[in-house]
Amino acid sequence: MSRFWRPGSERPQPSSLSVLEDDEPGFLPFSTLASNSSYGYGGLERHRQRLPVFKYRTAILYLLETHATTIIVGETGSGKTTQIPQYLKEAGWADGGRVVVCTQPRRLAVQTVASRVAEEMDVKLGEEVGYTIRFEDLTKSAVTRIKFLTDGVLLREMMDDPLLSKYSVVMVDEAHERSLSTDMLLGLLKKIQRRRPELRLIISSATIEAKSIAAFFNQSKKKLPASRDFGPSREPAILSVEGRGYDVQIHFLEEPVSNYLQAAVSTVLDIHNQEPMGDVLVFLTGQDDIDAAVQMLTDEAQNLAAHRSGLLVLPLYAGLSRAEQELVFSPTPRGKRKVVIATNIAETSLTLEGMVYVVDSGFSKQRFYNPITDIESLVVAPISKASARQRAGRAGRVRPGKCFRLYTEEYFESEMPLEGIPEMQRSNLVSCVIQLKALGIDNILGFDWLASPSPEGMIRALEVLYSLGILDEDSKLTSPTGFQVAEMPLDPMLSRMIISGSQFGCSEEMIIIAAFLSLQSIWVIGRGTQKELDEAKQGFAVAEGDHITYLNVYKGFLLSGKSSQWCHKNLINYQAMKKVLEIREQLHKLVQRLGLVLKSCGQDTQVVRKAITSGFFAHACRLESSSHGGMYKTIRTSQEVYIHPSSVLFRVTPKWVVYHSLVSTDCQYMRNVIAVDSSWFTELAPHFFQI
Numbered sequence: 001m002s003r004f005w006r007p008g009s010e011r012p013q014p015s016s017l018s019v020l021e022d023d024e025p026g027f028l029p030f031s032t033l034a035s036n037s038s039y040g041y042g043g044l045e046r047h048r049q050r051l052p053v054f055k056y057r058t059a060i061l062y063l064l065e066t067h068a069t070t071i072i073v074g075e076t077g078s079g080k081t082t083q084i085p086q087y088l089k090e091a092g093w094a095d096g097g098r099v100v101v102c103t104q105p106r107r108l109a110v111q112t113v114a115s116r117v118a119e120e121m122d123v124k125l126g127e128e129v130g131y132t133i134r135f136e137d138l139t140k141s142a143v144t145r146i147k148f149l150t151d152g153v154l155l156r157e158m159m160d161d162p163l164l165s166k167y168s169v170v171m172v173d174e175a176h177e178r179s180l181s182t183d184m185l186l187g188l189l190k191k192i193q194r195r196r197p198e199l200r201l202i203i204s205s206a207t208i209e210a211k212s213i214a215a216f217f218n219q220s221k222k223k224l225p226a227s228r229d230f231g232p233s234r235e236p237a238i239l240s241v242e243g244r245g246y247d248v249q250i251h252f253l254e255e256p257v258s259n260y261l262q263a264a265v266s267t268v269l270d271i272h273n274q275e276p277m278g279d280v281l282v283f284l285t286g287q288d289d290i291d292a293a294v295q296m297l298t299d300e301a302q303n304l305a306a307h308r309s310g311l312l313v314l315p316l317y318a319g320l321s322r323a324e325q326e327l328v329f330s331p332t333p334r335g336k337r338k339v340v341i342a343t344n345i346a347e348t349s350l351t352l353e354g355m356v357y358v359v360d361s362g363f364s365k366q367r368f369y370n371p372i373t374d375i376e377s378l379v380v381a382p383i384s385k386a387s388a389r390q391r392a393g394r395a396g397r398v399r400p401g402k403c404f405r406l407y408t409e410e411y412f413e414s415e416m417p418l419e420g421i422p423e424m425q426r427s428n429l430v431s432c433v434i435q436l437k438a439l440g441i442d443n444i445l446g447f448d449w450l451a452s453p454s455p456e457g458m459i460r461a462l463e464v465l466y467s468l469g470i471l472d473e474d475s476k477l478t479s480p481t482g483f484q485v486a487e488m489p490l491d492p493m494l495s496r497m498i499i500s501g502s503q504f505g506c507s508e509e510m511i512i513i514a515a516f517l518s519l520q521s522i523w524v525i526g527r528g529t530q531k532e533l534d535e536a537k538q539g540f541a542v543a544e545g546d547h548i549t550y551l552n553v554y555k556g557f558l559l560s561g562k563s564s565q566w567c568h569k570n571l572i573n574y575q576a577m578k579k580v581l582e583i584r585e586q587l588h589k590l591v592q593r594l595g596l597v598l599k600s601c602g603q604d605t606q607v608v609r610k611a612i613t614s615g616f617f618a619h620a621c622r623l624e625s626s627s628h629g630g631m632y633k634t635i636r637t638s639q640e641v642y643i644h645p646s647s648v649l650f651r652v653t654p655k656w657v658v659y660h661s662l663v664s665t666d667c668q669y670m671r672n673v674i675a676v677d678s679s680w681f682t683e684l685a686p687h688f689f690q691i
């Protein structure tokens with residue numbers, strides 16, 4: 001059993017009992033916990049008025065009236081996201097055909113928040129309240145008054161409507177997350193404000209970084225035409241919403257653990273065995289470790305004696321079906337203890353009611369890009385102190401709670417960074433550059449950034465875009481390719497691959513592949529053993545690689561009449577396949593709109609692999625040794641990379657490959673790999689492979 005101690009109390013001797021046992025309960029009775037979904041409409045109204053932000057309703061509306069920019073800082077759960085857009089609508093900001101828009105960094109947050117607001121307003125989602133995420137638009141242009149969307153989608157909307165003229169108020173939510181798109185958006189909105197003095201901005205955040213954002217948006221010293229001297233103050237207003245969180249006792253591990261997954265599972269079991277009722281929120285890093293933990297806990301729960309069971313274990317990450325999402329938010333049945341195992345989406349974006357215990361692994365999945373090696377990968381990395389505080393705060397929403405940190409206090413104090421690094425400074429900038437170029441911003445390093453991207457990263461991005469034929473020698477978008485790529489809501493390498501597909505006569509295959517690559521995985525994880533899964537995959541696998549294997553899965557699915565039984569039998573996730581169909585459909589429309597040729601190449605897999613290579617040549621690798629599932633080196637920078645065990649090429653190890661993405665754990669693994677011919681590199685990307 002992992003040992004925790006509480007700072008401020010005497011550090012337990014190695015032989016003494018864990019502090020888990022000597023805490024007085026003294027909680028509110030569990031039955032008083034409000035679970036929203038069981039409220040009637042009148043109940044929801046009362047719930048709204050009890051939220052901390054309600055006391056500030058008038059103040060918020062006044063500041064909005066008098067200031068171009070208002071920054072609102074408030075504890076997670078205080079009602080910023082769900083309430084403020086409703087206040088704005090009630091006050092008339094959505095009258096006369098105008099729309100109030102609110103951005104979120106994450107898609108899942110967009111969906112759940114929009115549906116919550118629709119429920120509170122007692123309207124059908126997609127009518128007065130709607131949302132837009134990539135590949136899914138649930139709004140009606142003449143009807144929707146409050147719209148939630150991802151920050152990335154709002155950036156795309158700027159291409160058609162650079163001044164965002166439909167919107168009266170833009171609320172940039174979760175600004176503390178500093179996602180790449182949020183940072184771009186803030187810079188662009190500042191420009192728009194100069195052209196549209198009537199536009200109002202709300203920037204909301206869970207942590208106090210308000211001063212630097214306020215300084216960024218302070219336009220009061222800039223000279224504007226005299227005619228603009230009336231109207232709202234150009235100095236931003238800052239408002240802090242007093243939260244009403246309860247105390248959370250923090251417990252650290254006495255000794256570091258090497259396996260945070262195992263530690264998380266045993267901590268949940270300890271809580272279940274020793275602590276009074278109350279739900280548990282566990283922070284892990286991604287689908288893989290969350291599914292594993294759910295499985296381990298479900299197995300354990302079955303082994304527990306009948307009177308002890310009562311654990312309801314649920315995952316929470318992007319890509320869950322609607323039904324799975326709803327389970328997480330629905331009230332915990334009487335006598336049960338809900339355990340939600342989540343990514344850092346539950347840190348500030350979503351509010352889960354009734355959480356009393358938090359288990360914090362201390363890690364999250366983060367994107368890191370190294371401009372020297374030109375490698376971007378998803379890495380399980382330590383979180384910051386700011387994140388750790390937010391995570392702990394989730395335990396004190398409805399009554400005093402406890403947070404169990406799966407790391408030591410020494411580690412927290414001396415090694416955890418104070419704050420995370422903005423995504424801007426740890427991402428590949430290729431998409432960012434194209435989007436800014438498409439918006440007419442040529443001098444990207446000179447752009448007004450909240451935090452500047454690294455010059456090396458920028459140079460790398462320009463280089464790659466030039467060799468993809470998206471930018472010309474003067475760093476302008478090429479026509480038509482550059483402009484077409486900018487129109488596609490995809491990674492530019494994928495877009496380039498689709499455009500090549502239309503030139504090579506295999507665009508139908510390319511959009512199917514692009515749809516598959518947009519999903520995490522199409523295989524069912526958790527049901528059946530690894531061996532069974534491997535066998536299921538073998539039914540479709542080909543030596544050309546994963547992309548071609550996906551084409552076979554797609555054909556099989558269509559032949560089966562899109563049957564869910566067929567998916568079940570082949571350990572394929574039916575929901576994921578439905579998503580593939582949907583995305584393929586969307587891409588089909590897009591490709592038609594761009595005037596690209598839609599054609600299938602039939603059985604010719606060589607032309608398919610060539611088209612993929614023309615988008616992904618920067619990810620070309622050569623086999624160095626065939627042991628350990630094949631050790632490869634990237635051609636560009638000679639980095640060691642390996643084929644991921646989930647790839648159909650894991651045991652095939654062709655001489656030359658191109659990968660789609662890298663994940664790093666103990667080493668860099670290539671996911672979604674195809675075998676290629678080295679002569680294609682110089683043919684398809686001569687600038688890139690001069691040597």
Ligand code: ADP
Nearest residue numbers: 036076077078079080081082083112116329351
């Ligand atoms: P903030 O944006 O300040 O973090 P929210 O507006 O998201 O806060 O949430 C305010 C309150 O609304 C929460 O405390 C919770 O009670 C309720 N709530 C929000 N989303 C949901 C949901 N999907 N289901 C049930 N209740 C919700």
Ligand code: MG
Nearest residue numbers: 080081348349
């Ligand atoms: Mg929020």
